Amino acid sequence: MKIAVVGAAGMVGSRVIDEAASRGHDLVAVFRRTRSADLPPGVIAVEGDADDPDRMAALFGGADAIVAATRPAPGYEDGVVTTTTALLDAAAAAGIRILVVGGAGPLRNPGDPDRLVVDSPEYVPEQWRSIAAASSTQLDVCRAHDADWVYLSPPAVLEPGHRSGTYRRGTTTLLADADGTSRISAEDLAVAVVDELENPRQEKHFTVGQQDA
Secondary structure, three states, X not given: OEEEEEOOOOHXXXXXXXXHHHOOOEEEEEEOOOOOOOOOOOOEEXXXXXXXXXXXXXXXXXXXXXXXXXXXXXXXXXXXXXXXXXXXXXXXXXXXXXXXXXXXXXXXEOOEEEEEHHHOOOOOOHHHHHHHHHHHHHHHHHHOOOOOEEEEEOOOEEEOOOOOOOOEEEOOEOOOOOOOOXXXXXXXXXXXXXXXXXXXXXXXXXXXXXXXX
């Protein structure tokens, strides 16, 4: 499978590239500024602005799947609408399925299903609320678009760590342990991303979490 990864320099994008390359897939790594260092052998590095749908559509040509792993910088959360729309437009123009790695904000609170995670301070401290709200907006953009998309919401805590190769999968409710912990390593999130690309399921919005001990 040929996979184009947008946001290849980021925590998630870089690990998706490593995971997919380890499984023998062909990769196109899309960077805002071209770079090739630290990429697995055979990965093609290209330069492209995620906000430019024409450029993205040209880069996606010949791909079987797209992973959108972009993340707005602090203070630029409003840009998520422009970027997500451009990537969905490009995916639709190329006729390719796109997996958008978003945020936990639009998930439901496991202890209070009538409340979203973005409105749950126990999962989203005030300093993270802007980016969590942006992820809710991002999912709304996807839902309003006719591209072939799937949206992955990570758990509350996503950070570099150990690749166990296992995880739990859910749909639209945050996955949390009995003590309220909701997390996964970026490495295991990448495993879930590539699993979904290889064996797509029916859900348009899903989440994952660390495997129970």
